[in-house]
Each structure stands twice: as structure tokens, then as C-alpha cells.
Amino acid sequence: MKRARIRWHIAVFLAPAVIVYSAVMIFPLFNTLRLALYTRVDRERVFVGLENFQTLFFDPIWAEQFWNALGNNFWFFIIHMLVQNPIGIALAAILSHPRLRFAALYRSAIFIPTILSFVIVGFAWKLILSPIWGIAPSMLDAIGLKSLFAPWLGKEEYALTTLALVSVWQFVGIPMMLIYAALLTIPEEILEAGEVDGITGMSAFWKIKLPLILPSIGIISILTFVGNFNAFDLIYAAQGALAGPDYSTDILGTFMYRTFFGFQLQLGDPHMGSAIAGAMFAIILLGVCIYLFAIQTRMRRYQL
Amino acid sequence: MNQARTNPLNTTLMHGALILYTLIALFPVFIILINSFKERRAIFRDPLGLPDAESFSTIGYETVMKQGDFFLYFQNSMIVTVVSLFFILLFGAMAAYALSEYRFRGNMLMGLYLALGIMIPIRIGTVAILELMVATGLVNTLWALILVYTAQGLPLAVFILSEFMRQVSDDLKNAGRIDGLSEYTIFFRLVLPLVRPAMATVAVFNMIPIWNDLWFPLILAPSEETKTLTLGSQVFIGQFVTDWNAVLSALSMAILPVLVLYVIFSRQLIRGLTSGAVK
Numbered sequence: 030m031k032r033a034r035i036r037w038h039i040a041v042f043l044a045p046a047v048i049v050y051s052a053v054m055i056f057p058l059f060n061t062l063r064l065a066l067y068t069r070v071d072r073e074r075v076f077v078g079l080e081n082f083q084t085l086f087f088d089p090i091w092a093e094q095f096w097n098a099l100g101n102n103f104w105f106f107i108i109h110m111l112v113q114n115p116i117g118i119a120l121a122a123i124l125s126h127p128r129l130r131f132a133a134l135y136r137s138a139i140f141i142p143t144i145l146s147f148v149i150v151g152f153a154w155k156l157i158l159s160p161i162w163g164i165a166p167s168m169l170d171a172i173g174l175k176s177l178f179a180p181w182l183g184k185e186e187y188a189l190t191t192l193a194l195v196s197v198w199q200f201v202g203i204p205m206m207l208i209y210a211a212l213l214t215i216p217e218e219i220l221e222a223g224e225v226d227g228i229t230g231m232s233a234f235w236k237i238k239l240p241l242i243l244p245s246i247g248i249i250s251i252l253t254f255v256g257n258f259n260a261f262d263l264i265y266a267a268q269g270a271l272a273g274p275d276y277s278t279d280i281l282g283t284f285m286y287r288t289f290f291g292f293q294l295q296l297g298d299p300h301m302g303s304a305i306a307g308a309m310f311a312i313i314l315l316g317v318c319i320y321l322f323a324i325q326t327r328m329r330r331y332q333l
Numbered sequence: 334m335n336q337a338r339t340n341p342l343n344t345t346l347m348h349g350a351l352i353l354y355t356l357i358a359l360f361p362v363f364i365i366l367i368n369s370f371k372e373r374r375a376i377f378r379d380p381l382g383l384p385d386a387e388s389f390s391t392i393g394y395e396t397v398m399k400q401g402d403f404f405l406y407f408q409n410s411m412i413v414t415v416v417s418l419f420f421i422l423l424f425g426a427m428a429a430y431a432l433s434e435y436r437f438r439g440n441m442l443m444g445l446y447l448a449l450g451i452m453i454p455i456r457i458g459t460v461a462i463l464e465l466m467v468a469t470g471l472v473n474t475l476w477a478l479i480l481v482y483t484a485q486g487l488p489l490a491v492f493i494l495s496e497f498m499r500q501v502s503d504d505l506k507n508a509g510r511i512d513g514l515s516e517y518t519i520f521f522r523l524v525l526p527l528v529r530p531a532m533a534t535v536a537v538f539n540m541i542p543i544w545n546d547l548w549f550p551l552i553l554a555p556s557e558e559t560k561t562l563t564l565g566s567q568v569f570i571g572q573f574v575t576d577w578n579a580v581l582s583a584l585s586m587a588i589l590p591v592l593v594l595y596v597i598f599s600r601q602l603i604r605g606l607t608s609g610a611v612k
Binding site: 036038039041042043045046047049050052053054055056057058060061064116119120123124126129130131133135136137138139140141142143144145146147148149150152153154156157162163164167198201203206207209210213230251255259261262265266282285286289290299302303306309310313314317 | 347
């Protein structure tokens with residue numbers, strides 16, 4: 030029997046993508062995890078096992094920064110889940126209303142902040158919230174709430190929440206679009222069947238539409254999670270690499286940048302940086318696994 | 334349509350809510366743009382007012398033009414974005430074709446391997462990427478950025494494109510084979526033109542994150558000649574913090590190209606997002 034000839038074209042089609050992807054993404058990913066197990070002693074790379082992680086989690090100086098960044102990162106994520114996604118869902122629910130006029134116009138306008146770079150967003154809000162310029166205080170004054178104004182980005186207790194809300198402002202468009210798409214796929218017959226049974230308006234949303242879009246809500250949750258735990262740009266643009274005031278806006282991305290790249294007087298340490306990257310990798314992987322195994326398999330039964 | 338879903342009070346409320354949110358979304362952009370055309374005193378005296386004959390000034394733009402090399406930054410961003418998109422589309426489509434068209438051992442595994450990168454951000458590997466770029470001498474070249482963005486964009490591109498390529502009719506490809514076309518010709522001449530809408534979706538998805546990225550330009554290509562517009566404006570604004578005219582003008586100049594791209598591609602982007610290509 031003749032052996033099947035090797036189909037070279039398959040290899041040719043696959044090769045460029047596989048090579049670039051492996052060399053620039055997968056290999057560095059594992060190499061970073063490997064570098065986390067080494068340290069530098071007198072310009073030589075020495076294998077130290079899990080010592081870097083031990084330093085990161087338990088050494089007083091490192092641990093304080095790490096847990097601070099991790100805690101801030103969770104708060105950043107919680108704000109997104111509690112503010113960004115509900116607003117996005119609400120906007121999508123309104124937009125998907127049949128025969129709403131100007132829907133396309135609203136949709137495009139609300140999506141504009143999402144396309145702007147973090148640099149623009151960070152600085153624009155910094156200027157607007159700045160007590161020197163006074164747009165925010167004078168606007169609050171106009172509605173009689175001037176006493177509420179504080180230099181939000183400069184106060185330790187408000188800065189992180191403020192930045193999280195700025196990030197929410199920027200990214201509301203994404204959950205809005207994805208939920209909007211999901212709402213459009215709900216067949217009209219189901220809604221009509223609900224109407225026959227007297228379920229209309231708000232209760233139609235809560236009882237019929239919401240359960241049907243749960244899988245999409247799962248997707249936006251995991252996208253938010255991954256996005257937040259690898260965020261960096263907005264904090265860097267608005268507060269710099271030191272994530273001030275007094276590290277109160279430090280998240281894992283800025284912490285990793287400072288550690289491995291060095292900043293001002295602090296020298297860069299690629300091995301500790303890799304250890305932080307390893308921790309981020311573990312967190313993201315855990316989130317993705319929870320999503321894949323727990324949430325998605327349970328939600329499947331609602332799918333149309 | 335039944336009454337409960339179209340009552341006028343509801344309609345008013347819905348428009349009210351949407352208008353309110355649209356204002357929130359656009360207000361900061363609007364403030365930056367109008368103030369960039371005002372002279373310094375007017376910026377502080379009346380930040381919400383439109384520039385008029387008295388307060389109009391382009392001094393900020395003049396400073397930006399003199400001090401920052403914005404054309405170079407713009408050109409760098411353009412090259413990086415366009416070349417990366419080209420490679421993402423070409424390599425992504427080729428791999429997607431191999432995965433969707435041929436049955437071979439390891440097909441499933443290869444698909445899974447390529448899909449890994451959809452959920453795991455490439456930034457995690459930054460330390461080793463920097464090391465790799467230093468070792469290959471690509472640091473501070475645009476190629477470093479192009480390679481990284483290509484690798485970052487490929488997983489989702491392969492995933493979306495192979496979904497679409499499965500829908501291309503087999504009869505067409507087999508007709509090509511009977512006519513003696515090679516597999517390459519079938520791919521480039523018959524299949525690629527048919528998946529053009531999907532390629533546009535992939536391009537638009539990748540375009541904005543590449544253009545706006547700050548992390549990799551900052552780490553891999555921070556030299557003056559290779560700064561992208563995002564990094565360039567970040568550095569420029571950092572240096573000119575107290576020159577409000579210059580900062581506002583630099584911000585406006587950074588907003589403008591993205592807005593233009595958005596106006597051109599928004600239909601494609603929104604269609605892509607809402608067609609469920611990312612589900």
C-alpha cells in the first residue's frame with residue numbers, strides 16, 4: 030500500500046502563524062515563568078526555586094506592596110463589575126428596544142470613549158478633576174453640591190475608586206455592545222408568548238431577557254476580569270509609575286512595571302518582575318478556569 | 334406592536350437616559366477640544382465657553398508643532414498598526430484555512446494551542462519578550478512592536494476566521510481542484526475574497542488596541558525615533574504639565590486620528606461586535 034504523501038501545503042499554511050505566535054508569545058510566557066525561579070548574584074543567574082515567590086508573599090517590604098497591589102486590583106475589578114456592567118446592560122436594554130429612534134447614533138456616541146487611548150483618557154480626566162482648573166467644582170456648584178468636591182485623584186482614600194470609575198466611563202461601550210448583540214438574538218416569539226401571559230415591560234426584562242443573556246454576562250465578566258488584572262496604562266498615564274498618592278492606586282500591572290523595569294532610584298529586577306508576572310498569570314488562569322468550568326457549564330442550559 | 338412596549342412616557346424616559354449618558358460620554362472630549370483653541374486666560378476664566386473671536390488662539394498647537402515630533406510619532410504608529418494588521422490577517426487567514434480545510438493529525442490540538450492566547454494576555458511574558466528583543470537586537474525598532482502585536486492578534490484572528498472559512502462552499506474549492514488549481518491558488522484566489530468581511534472585522538478589532546497601546550512602546554521602543562503617537566503624547570504631556578495650552582492641544586491632536594478612524598470604521602466595528610464574532 031502506498032503511504033499517504035506528506036501534504037506540505039498544510040505546513041506552509043500553518044508555519045508563519047505558529048512560528049510568530051510560539052516565538053513571541055508562548056515561549057516568552059514560559060520563559061518568564063522560568064525566570065521567576067532564578068535570581069541574579071554578581072551578574073550571574075542562579076537558580077533559587079520558589080524563593081522569589083517567598084520574598085514576594087512574605088518578605089515585609091515586598092509583601093506589603095504585593096498585597097496592596099492585589100487588594101487594589103480586586104477593588105478595581107469589583108467597581109467594574111458593580112458599575113460598568115450594570116450600566117452597560119441597562120444601556121443595551123434601552124437600545125435594543127424595538128423602534129427606538131436614533132439608536133445607532135446613541136450607540137456610536139457612547140462607544141467613543143472606548144476607542145480613545147488611556148493616555149488621552151487619563152490626562153483629560155486629570156484636567157477635569159483638577160482643583161486648579163475648576164471644571165468639576167464649578168459644575169458641582171451649579172447643582173448645589175460644591176461641598177462634595179475634593180481633589181479626588183490626590184486623596185489616598187478616593188484616588189483608586191476615582192480611577193476605576195474613569196476606567197468604567199471609558200469601557201462601558203464594550204458590555205453595552207455585547208449585551209446589545211445578545212438581546213437582538215432573542216426570538217420575537219418568546220417575547221410575544223410572554224406578553225400573552227401578561228409579562229411586559231420591566232418584568233419581561235427581568236424574567237425573560239435577563240436569563241437568556243446570562244451567558245453573555247458571563248463572557249463580559251471574564252473579559253472584565255482579564256482586562257482588569259492586566260491593566261496598567263490608565264494608572265500609569267494618570268498617576269505615573271509610582272501609582273500615587275502613596276501607592277494607593279498601585280495595581281499588579283504598575284507594580285510589575287516598577288519592579289522589572291526599575292523606576293527612579295529603584296533598580297530593575299527582572300526576576301522579581303517575573304515572579305509578579307507569574308502571580309498575575311496564576312490569578313488570570315484561575316479566573317478563566319472558574320469561568321470555563323463553573324459558570325459556563327452551568328449556564329449552558331439557558332442557551333437558545 | 335402592543336401598547337405596553339411603546340407608551341410615550343417610556344419613550345421619553347428612555348431618550349432621557351440615553352441623552353444623559355451620551356452627554357457623560359462626550360463631555361470630556363468636548364471640553365478638551367474647545368479649550369485647546371483658547372488662550373490661557375480664557376481656559377481658566379470660562380472653561381465651559383466656546384472659543385470666540387477674543388479668546389481664540391492656536392498658541393498651544395504652535396508649541397506642540399515646535400516641540401514635539403508629532404508627525405514622526407504619527408508615522409510610527411501608522412507603520413506599526415498597518416504592518417501588524419497585514420501580518421495578523423495574512424498569517425491568521427493562512428492558519429485558519431489549514432485548520433478549517435484539511436483533516437490532519439493534531440488538527441484539534443493545534444487549534445487549541447493557537448486559541449490559548451485569546452484569554453492569556455501577552456503582557457505576562459513581557460520580561461522574557463524584552464530579553465528576546467535585546468538578544469536579537471530588535472529593541473528600539475518598530476519590528477519589535479510589529480512582532481509582538483502580530484503574535485497578540487493571531488489567536489483571535491485564527492479563531493474568528495476559521496469559523497467563517499468553514500462556511501465557504503466545498504463545491505467551489507473542489508471545482509478549483511478539478512480545474513487543476515494548486516492549494517495556494519485556491520486559498521488566495523477563491524477563499525480569501527469570500528471571507529473579506531470577516532477579515533475587516535478582525536482588522537477593526539485589532540486596530541484600536543494596537544494604536545492605543547502604551548505598555549510595549551514604553552518597554553520595547555522608547556527611543557525618540559521609534560516613539561508611537563500614544564507614547565509620544567504621554568511623554569510630551571508629562572514634560573509640559575504646566576503649559577495648559579500645549580497639553581490640551583497635544584491631547585486634541587492625539588484624539589483626532591482615532592476619531593477619524595472611528596468615523597470611517599465605526600459601522601464595521603459595531604457590526605463586528607454585534608454580529609457575535611467574539612462569542
